[in-house]
């Protein structure tokens with residue numbers, strides 16, 4: 546199962562580090578485990594009664610059948626998959642949003658450009674009740690480029706594990722078959738042969754995304770195990786940013802622009818205290 550491989554990777558990290566967030570997460574997992582198990586049992590009994598049960602994540606995993614028509618995944622495997630999607634899908638987007646909010650508060654040029662783009666879309670709406678459409682999201686090109694540049698400089702997931710399937714030569718070294726290697730997004734993203742002046746915040750790098758060589762921009766990983774949540778991330782980030790910049794203004798309460806990883810995800814060293822105000826909309 547892919548989840549076991551993912552966890553296998555996590556546990557190879559030295560565990561004597563002060564993994565405060567991780568420890569909290571581990572304490573919470575037994576509660577979550579029981580909650581998900583209850584939902585699985587409830588859904589399983591409903592699936593037996595209803596002709597077309599809802600196709601949500603647990604429902605879909607429950608309906609996966611093997612050759613013998615038996616359920617393919619055990620209840621524990623379904624719990625593991627659900628927990629992993631919860632972990633992978635929550636903190637990552639929260640991290641991107643956090644650093645975007647922090648960046649916009651200290652970069653008036655980028656903020657003004659995003660505001661202009663989002664206000665153009667807002668102006669087309671007949672009332673504040675009218676929802677965003679897919680077409681609106683497609684127009685948010687600059688906002689997404691800013692998010693991509695945040696993900697380049699501060700990738701929420703800084704790397705991941707892979708196992709070599711055959712002896713592989715890289716940089717003059719042979720990595721034997723079966724070795725576990727760690728790919729690191731931070732280092733690739735800061736390589737000036739791929740991203741000139743890598744420390745400069747420059748969303749225009751993503752104007753022509755096809756010009757970026759394969760596997761050089763990897764905040765969502767790459768290959769067969771590439772993050773399945775990247776499109777959802779785009780949608781959620783753009784919608785959040787739209788309502789944030791059109792309806793609120795904010796400023797940072799501190800001057801901290803550093804972050805540390807706790808244990809994997811970047812977190813501003815002093816949190817992100819901001820003063821936020823609702824705009825007066827006519």
Ligand code: HEM
Pocket residue numbers: 547551629630633634635637638641696700701702704705706763764765766767768769770771772773774775777778
């Ligand atoms: C800023 C947002 C996100 C970032 C930066 C991110 C990053 C990543 C990375 C680097 C991987 C490993 C890919 C690889 O090994 O090649 C991954 C895997 C994964 N992500 Fe995301 N992710 C994000 C959002 C999400 C969301 C919103 C979801 C689900 C709702 C999600 C679900 C997953 C899952 C299930 C995997 C495991 C895929 C597999 O091993 O086959 N991610 N993500």
